[in-house]
Amino acid sequence: MxxxxxxxxxxxxxxxxxxxxxxxxxxxxxxxxxxxxxxxxxxxxxxxxxxxxxxxxxxxxxxxxxxxxxxxxxxxxxxxxxxxxxxxxxxxxxxxxxxxxxxxxxxxxxxxxxxxxxxxxxxxxxxxxxxxxxxxxxxxxxxxxxxxGLDFLRERISPSAAISVPAGQVQRSPRFVYKVPKETAVAHAQEVDGEFFVLKGSQARGHWVGTQGGYEQLFQQMIADGVLVESSQPALREFAVDYGFSSPSAAAAIVSGRSANGRTSWQVANSGISYAEWQNQQVNAAKTSVE
Incomplete structure (x- = not known):
């Protein structure tokens, strides 16, 4: 190539x-x-x-x-x-x-x-x-x-770092929230320049409960790397830093400790609009502006 x-x-x-x-x-x-x-x-x-x-x-x-x-x-x-x-x-x-x-x-x-x-x-x-x-x-x-497909030289601009970047130079989404069903874990996220970040302080399930494989290895690796640390709340973990994921579903899987559809799980804060619905709004608005 x-x-x-x-x-x-x-x-x-x-x-x-x-x-x-x-x-x-x-x-x-x-x-x-x-x-x-x-x-x-x-x-x-x-x-x-x-x-x-x-x-x-x-x-x-x-x-x-x-x-x-x-x-x-x-x-x-x-x-x-x-x-x-x-x-x-x-x-x-x-x-x-x-x-x-x-x-x-x-x-x-x-x-x-x-x-x-x-x-x-x-x-x-x-x-x-x-x-x-x-x-x-x-x-x-x-x-x-x-x-x-070689992204080892790519500098990732986390939401906290993006604050100091002049408006217009970095694309930012609204803040999303995910409340894990039957758990007290609540996580917040934002999409910055196409990368989906779960924000520092967000909560996640304390251990992996899904089937073996999938994002289980990433979950364990994040614990080993000190990204997911013990929380003051029992049975939960906490994000020690902003962490970028390749997709909302990958982020939702780590937060919930099992496979999850991030496009429907993540919702725009204080609106009830899912990530998928928000994204469709952006696409439709862009199509209208071109027409």
Missing amino acids: TAEIMNWTGHVLTGPRSKLAEVVQRPECSRTGVYFLVGPDPENSLRSQVYIGESDDVAKRLKQHNQPEEKGGKDFWERVCLVTSKDQNLTKAHVKHLESLLISIAGSLGNCVLVNGTAHEYGKGLPESDLADMAFFLEQIRAVLPVL
Whole structure:
């Protein structure tokens, strides 16, 4: 799979390790660029392991990484993504600078387990114009990777952080509430830039009561990570931080301790309107404005 952005000189190529023989034959692989090796974390299937590298001959480096661990390769990865330049203007100094920035960003965000060690600081010798170009190049990388399903460089703006962002730059929903049936647990949530956040202080069932599988592993992982902590109320847990979910149903499942339809469970506060009804209102209003 390839990806480009209009008016950007960068070019992205990604594919599974099983297709590496085809990937390394692509002309992009003989160019200077940065690359990402991505695979599952054996200790937490909900996260990825990521290695970030650079080379002036990416195909050669990928062949080295494909060797067994005992021969200097890396076993963990299942997917590769490389970023090069269509005009081939990226130099070794450029990609070293990009690599150090990418490692630093991925490490600070904590969205993945970074296989790299400490990032080295490069770029001090680059001209000011080159540093500006690489800053723009970096932002385009961060914009295009989530579209390809690689979101470890994505900065999530939680509802509490969104307060300081100027109006219009971040899309915010009204506040939603979910009262777990037959329980005293009450949770509050807000959708920010397409991500559904359960807010700090929200309550959840104290243990998983649903069938095995599904979101049970996420529930247990959130307890282990200190996201769900013991509450002052018996048999309940509490969200220690704002926590983003991929969907309202995922959020509802964690709050209720079992599978739940978040589109109907979450309701706009003080209105009785479900999330699904609210979303339909937004879609209909947008359609009307276009017409």
